[in-house]
Amino acid sequence: MKKIAFYGKGGIGKSTTASNVSAALSLLGKKVCQIGCDPKNDSTRLLLGHICKETVLDKVRTKEIDEIEVGDVVHQGFNGTICVEAGGPEPGVGCAGRGIIVALQLLDRLHAVTDVDLTLYDVLGDVVCGGFAMPIREGYATDIYVVSSGELMSLYAANNIAKGIRRFAVRGNVRLAGIIGNSRNTPGEKELLLEFASKLNTHLIAFVPRNKIVNIAENQKQTVLQYAPDSDQAKVYFKLAEDIWNNENLTVPTPIAFEELEKLVEDYGTEN
Numbered sequence: 036m037k038k039i040a041f042y043g044k045g046g047i048g049k050s051t052t053a054s055n056v057s058a059a060l061s062l063l064g065k066k067v068c069q070i071g072c073d074p075k076n077d078s079t080r081l082l083l084g085h086i087c088k089e090t091v092l093d094k095v096r097t098k099e100i101d102e103i104e105v106g107d108v109v110h111q112g113f114n115g116t117i118c119v120e121a122g123g124p125e126p127g128v129g130c131a132g133r134g135i136i137v138a139l140q141l142l143d144r145l146h147a148v149t150d151v152d153l154t155l156y157d158v159l160g161d162v163v164c165g166g167f168a169m170p171i172r173e174g175y176a177t178d179i180y181v182v183s184s185g186e187l188m189s190l191y192a193a194n195n196i197a198k199g200i201r202r203f204a205v206r207g208n209v210r211l212a213g214i215i216g217n218s219r220n221t222p223g224e225k226e227l228l229l230e231f232a233s234k235l236n237t238h239l240i241a242f243v244p245r246n247k248i249v250n251i252a253e254n255q256k257q258t259v260l261q262y263a264p265d266s267d268q269a270k271v272y273f274k275l276a277e278d279i280w281n282n283e284n285l286t287v288p289t290p291i292a293f294e295e296l297e298k299l300v301e302d303y304g305t306e307n
């Protein structure tokens with residue numbers, strides 16, 4: 036079974052890309068489970084067709100732990116995809132990272148995710164605190180993809196995630212599996228991402244164009260794979276799903292200094 040994770044800055048497009056990849060993999064005949072590890076709870080919204088109202092942490096709050104059943108926390112999404120949301124604390128109370136730990140441990144105890152070809156953890160990567168590092172640190176996910184645009188702060192988060200992977204790669208089998216470029220149409224973006232990936236000792240596995248079909252599909256609570264299966268954007272997600280499935284380019288990353296990151300953006304991000 037493949038165990039992968041998508042990390043990246045909040046709002047960069049992790050959940051959208053993850054859901055489209057999960058949908059594509061399911062259409063390619065794979066059994067996929069997507070686990071949202073972000074207190075926003077919206078990772079699986081496009082697969083489910085609605086926001087998940089039964090997160091793992093909701094159940095922990097409302098039921099005795101021994102009474103929680105697999106069906107309480109595991110939901111069926113598009114084309115047989117399995118959807119789970121870890122959930123988060125009430126705003127202003129408790130620690131979101133700690134919540135991820137509790138949720139993943141409970142899923143283990145329940146043997147909630149079995150008989151799948153691929154599990155995809157969709158993880159908020161602004162803060163690589165203990166909780167959000169859990170999928171990397173405890174070997175839940177081994178192949179880590181970082182979603183980034185050409186914007187400095189998104190690259191900054193990507194570089195930080197690479198630092199976390201490097202730390203845990205020393206004693207485990209966690210590896211950086213590639214950068215997924217999700218375009219914000221910044222100047223020189225693809226070339227910048229290619230160079231950034233190469234400096235981090237990895238590859239740019241995809242450069243996903245910014246396209247309003249993604250937003251239109253999202254407004255209908257659907258992935259592009261459902262809403263516009265014959266579109267060019269759907270083809271991009273299909274190709275990415277295949278490339279992820281076949282990817283053997285797994286490396287120990289070599290993160291760079293912030294000044295080097297700034298220089299990259301300065302050099303590539305010009306008008307022409």
Ligand code: ADP
Pocket residue numbers: 043044045046047048049050051052217218243244245246247249250253
């Ligand atoms: P994250 O999970 O990283 O917080 P989301 O996947 O929720 O981010 O995406 C944030 C917003 O960006 C969403 O409204 C989504 O529709 C939009 N978006 C993501 N990728 C694209 C894209 N390639 N083209 C257009 N809009 C996109």
Ligand code: MG
Pocket residue numbers: 049050051073075077078157
């Ligand atoms: Mg998300």
